[in-house]
Amino acid sequence: MVVSVMDAAAHAVAEPTRREILHLVRDTERTASDIAGHFDVTRPAISQHLGVLREAGLVTVRADGRKRLYRARPEGLTELRRWLDDFWRTSLRNLKVEVERDHPPTDPRSGE
Amino acid sequence: MTITEPLVLTERIRATPDQVFDFLVDPDKLLRWMGTDAKIDPTPGGEFWLNVTGEDIASGTYLTVDRPNTVSFTWGWEGQSEVPPGSTTVTITLTSEGDETIVELRHDGLPLGPEDEHKGGWTYFLGRLVTAGEGGEPGPVDMGGGDS
Numbered sequence: 001m002v003v004s005v006m007d008a009a010a011h012a013v014a015e016p017t018r019r020e021i022l023h024l025v026r027d028t029e030r031t032a033s034d035i036a037g038h039f040d041v042t043r044p045a046i047s048q049h050l051g052v053l054r055e056a057g058l059v060t061v062r063a064d065g066r067k068r069l070y071r072a073r074p075e076g077l078t079e080l081r082r083w084l085d086d087f088w089r090t091s092l093r094n095l096k097v098e099v100e101r102d103h104p105p106t107d108p109r110s111g112e
Numbered sequence: 113m114t115i116t117e118p119l120v121l122t123e124r125i126r127a128t129p130d131q132v133f134d135f136l137v138d139p140d141k142l143l144r145w146m147g148t149d150a151k152i153d154p155t156p157g158g159e160f161w162l163n164v165t166g167e168d169i170a171s172g173t174y175l176t177v178d179r180p181n182t183v184s185f186t187w188g189w190e191g192q193s194e195v196p197p198g199s200t201t202v203t204i205t206l207t208s209e210g211d212e213t214i215v216e217l218r219h220d221g222l223p224l225g226p227e228d229e230h231k232g233g234w235t236y237f238l239g240r241l242v243t244a245g246e247g248g249e250p251g252p253v254d255m256g257g258g259d260s
Contacts, residue, residue: 032228032231032232042236042254042255043232043235043236044232044233044235044236044255045255046232047228047229047230047231047232047233048229048232048233048255050225050228050229051225051226051229054225054229055194061224061225061228062224063224066117068224068227068228068231
């Protein structure tokens with residue numbers, strides 16, 4: 001998956017309402033109206049959140065007659081988790097470099 | 113995936129079609145119910161440019177401007193590949209019935225996901241058109257906290 005989509009996924013889950021929407025559609029298909037019923041925010045706001053989640057590859061939508069049903073896209077979440085794991089691995093490596101720059105590890109062979 | 117069925121929404125406004133038509137083609141009146149900034153030339157072939165949310169710009173070209181019954185224009189989002197400018201068509205039809213005007217908004221050519229998202233947006237804005245068309249003040253555009 002390309003980096004910009006991963007950025008979109010990270011941006012998507014940075015917003016609490018969108019994380020709650022992901023929970024709601026994790027195991028159950030729901031319409032936008034059903035999802036909106038769980039929140040105090042307006043239906044157009046829910047539509048925008050669903051658009052952000054869909055473009056980030058975290059939810060999919062399908063037509064069932066006139067209904068539009070949303071559900072979480074597990075592959076999208078797996079890709080995001082892998083990306084976050086790499087993110088933290090990189091961050092921890094950077095932390096190690098910075099700490100060791102200020103406090104160089106003593107080399108037992110140097111005799112100091 | 114483009115769906116074949118158009119998105120169709122209907123509202124009723126206690127006003128004449130001519131009065132409602134002004135809210136579609138007069139930029140100041142248009143902005144009372146939809147968008148934050150508009151550059152429109154409502155003649156066939158003229159430009160349609162609307163900052164819908166303050167951040168998202170819809171643009172296209174007028175196809176039909178037939179007072180007091182029909183306005184149609186192409187529609188799409190600038191800088192967006194899923195529904196680019198010119199890729200879809202909005203047709204608003206006004207029909208007189210008693211002391212009311214029936215407003216039918218038809219949006220053709222939307223892919224599956226954007227279709228449902230546009231339904232949410234159009235439902236919100238048509239509600240504001242009813243308020244403005246009946247002499248009320250819908251207030252500033254507030255999509256309710258959903259950012260893009």
